[in-house]
Amino acid sequence: MTAALRQTWQINLRYLRAFIRQPAWVAIALVQPIIWLLLFGALFKSVVDIPGFLGTSYIAFLTPGVAVMTAVMSAGWNGMGFIEDMRRGVLDRVLVTPLWRGALNAGSLLYAIITLALQVLIIVGIGLLAGASFKNGVAGVAVLVLVACLLGGSVAALSNGLALVAKQRETLIGAVTFVTLPITFLSFTFMQKSLVPHWVQSVARYNPVNWAVEAGRSATGAHTDWALVGSRIGFLVLLLLVSATIATRAFNAYQRSI
Amino acid sequence: MEDAILARDLRKAYGKVQALDGLDLRVARGTIFGLLGPNGAGKSTTVKILTTLSRPDSGEARVAGVDVLAHPQRVRRAIGVVGQRPGSAEEATGRENLVLQGELYGITGGELKRRVGEVLERFDLREAADRPVRTYSGGMQRRLDVAMGLVHQPQVLFLDEPTTGLDPEVRAALWSEIERLARDEQMTILLTTHYLEEADRLASDLAIVDRGRVVAQGSPDALKSELQGDAVHVELAASEPAARIEAALARIGELTRVSVDGRFVHANATQGATAVPGVLAALESAGVKVASVSMARPSLDEVYLRHAGRRFEDADLKEAA
Numbered sequence: 001m002t003a004a005l006r007q008t009w010q011i012n013l014r015y016l017r018a019f020i021r022q023p024a025w026v027a028i029a030l031v032q033p034i035i036w037l038l039l040f041g042a043l044f045k046s047v048v049d050i051p052g053f054l055g056t057s058y059i060a061f062l063t064p065g066v067a068v069m070t071a072v073m074s075a076g077w078n079g080m081g082f083i084e085d086m087r088r089g090v091l092d093r094v095l096v097t098p099l100w101r102g103a104l105n106a107g108s109l110l111y112a113i114i115t116l117a118l119q120v121l122i123i124v125g126i127g128l129l130a131g132a133s134f135k136n137g138v139a140g141v142a143v144l145v146l147v148a149c150l151l152g153g154s155v156a157a158l159s160n161g162l163a164l165v166a167k168q169r170e171t172l173i174g175a176v177t178f179v180t181l182p183i184t185f186l187s188f189t190f191m192q193k194s195l196v197p198h199w200v201q202s203v204a205r206y207n208p209v210n211w212a213v214e215a216g217r218s219a220t221g222a223h224t225d226w227a228l229v230g231s232r233i234g235f236l237v238l239l240l241l242v243s244a245t246i247a248t249r250a251f252n253a254y255q256r257s258i
Numbered sequence: 259m260e261d262a263i264l265a266r267d268l269r270k271a272y273g274k275v276q277a278l279d280g281l282d283l284r285v286a287r288g289t290i291f292g293l294l295g296p297n298g299a300g301k302s303t304t305v306k307i308l309t310t311l312s313r314p315d316s317g318e319a320r321v322a323g324v325d326v327l328a329h330p331q332r333v334r335r336a337i338g339v340v341g342q343r344p345g346s347a348e349e350a351t352g353r354e355n356l357v358l359q360g361e362l363y364g365i366t367g368g369e370l371k372r373r374v375g376e377v378l379e380r381f382d383l384r385e386a387a388d389r390p391v392r393t394y395s396g397g398m399q400r401r402l403d404v405a406m407g408l409v410h411q412p413q414v415l416f417l418d419e420p421t422t423g424l425d426p427e428v429r430a431a432l433w434s435e436i437e438r439l440a441r442d443e444q445m446t447i448l449l450t451t452h453y454l455e456e457a458d459r460l461a462s463d464l465a466i467v468d469r470g471r472v473v474a475q476g477s478p479d480a481l482k483s484e485l486q487g488d489a490v491h492v493e494l495a496a497s498e499p500a501a502r503i504e505a506a507l508a509r510i511g512e513l514t515r516v517s518v519d520g521r522f523v524h525a526n527a528t529q530g531a532t533a534v535p536g537v538l539a540a541l542e543s544a545g546v547k548v549a550s551v552s553m554a555r556p557s558l559d560e561v562y563l564r565h566a567g568r569r570f571e572d573a574d575l576k577e578a579a
Binding site: 003006007010011014017018021022085088089090092093094095096097098099255256258 | 311312361
């Protein structure tokens with residue numbers, strides 16, 4: 001068990017080092033969510049004036065949404081690491097060592113989650129600077145980080161799974177581009193539940209992005225509904241388990257194909 | 259003493275392509291064993307199966323005395339593998355790659371540090387150790403790959419086409435290092451190659467693989483001496499019916515094993531130099547135009563031709579295309 005954990009940590013370290021050594025990559029990871037936050041914040045500023053909108057600050061409303069959106073968008077690319085490793089022969093070299101097989105997926109997910117947690121904290125910081133205030137203090141923000149990481153971890157696992165099965169950069173790019181925007185917009189990320197069309201409300205109930213947005217927003221907003229937060233966290237934990245299982249299966253499929 | 263590698267009747271198909279078609283192999287401990295064959299002969303598939311990366315459709319294999327299919331984890335601890343492709347992480351430094359590799363084998367702390375230092379020294383990578391692999395030359399990357407295969411001190415080392423794509427000097431240096439490993443460390447090395455010269459120089463025993471089976475096995479010298487005599491190759495100006503050529507050459511007593519492959523005629527002669535005039539005269543009197551004629555001392559190329567029924571280079575190019 002300790003060997004498995006140690007190997008998971010080592011695999012994660014490798015990805016973290018690679019990330020830190022690419023300043024452009026780090027810059028994009030930091031700047032992109034800030035742009036989302038400030039751009040959408042400015043664009044939809046007058047949303048608060050719509051009759052029926054509860055609350056007075058769109059930035060405060062938007063911050064949890066952008067945190068969750070970032071989780072989906074960054075984690076979607078996680079499988080790229082595997083594709084690169086396959087292409088270069090790293091994956092095959094690792095598979096002939098006695099390492100615990102799960103460490104490859106687990107290490108890669110751990111990396112996705114660590115970078116994501118940092119991104120979310122930075123987004124919250126920018127939100128605060130832009131004048132938003134969050135209720136429940138640290139606990140609220142902690143819930144937001146947790147749901148973003150659970151969702152991001154699931155997306156990263158699915159991305160890994162797809163990478164292992166498709167083995168093609170193009171397939172992954174296509175899938176991420178195709179999926180991320182619709183699932184982000186079919187939620188209450190940018191607009192309050194009561195103000196979106198009825199059919200979007202129905203779809204959003206089954207959309208994991210929305211589970212994370214609702215939980216994160218409720219935990220950081222006034223009138224926190226802890227029962228809702230709890231149930232959404234439960235859904236997301238289940239999603240993560242299912243996604244991790246799929247990624248593990250994909251690994252087995254990859255090994256059968258070589 | 260038990261063999262380092264034993265494979266029996268390995269079969270594996272990828273879709274409709276029969277990569278391995280009943281391959282058998284025995285490799286004695288402490289030897290450099292060459293798996294020689296053209297591209298697509300099944301060498302890499304054999305290595306993938308022996309190194310637990312992929313499973314055969316049928317057949318059995320033991321490496322370092324352990325059943326590959328029943329106990330892959332135990333086999334993995336005993337082997338080192340250097341694949342055809344680089345295998346090191348480009349963005350990481352040489353040292354980080356070696357440390358991670360050691361960790362994957364459960365080697366940690368001071369022991370790991372010591373071993374990493376050793377292989378860095380041995381493969382002349384000390385100075386470059388803390389630079390990203392991306393900045394390494396092709397030869398340095400290859401040396402790092404071999405170092406990574408050795409950091410856990412395996413009993414059996416697999417080298418899958420280790421020198422493909424390297425320039426001649428780097429190749430020669432790597433050959434010396436491989437020879438030193440087998441000599442000083444009593445390591446068993448299985449090397450695949452499609453360079454006849456490499457197999458001839460390094461391997462104490464070799465198996466010639468063609469279309470998924472071993473067609474000949476033995477030491478390079480034994481395989482060559484089996485041929486008895488020199489090879490005579492004639493290139494004709496135009497394709498001729500095989501029967502016509504064979505009839506023309508049948509009267510030359512010292513010629514054996516005549517084969518016709520389009521415009522190319524191959525034969526063996528006890529004394530190549532004395533046979534050539536007779537061959538030319540016989541072809542001329544049969545009205546066959548000759549473009550060129552050559553004679554060769556026995557080489558692995560001739561051994562391959564004899565056992566696989568085609569020239570090595572032709573097979574290599576054809577499979578590659």
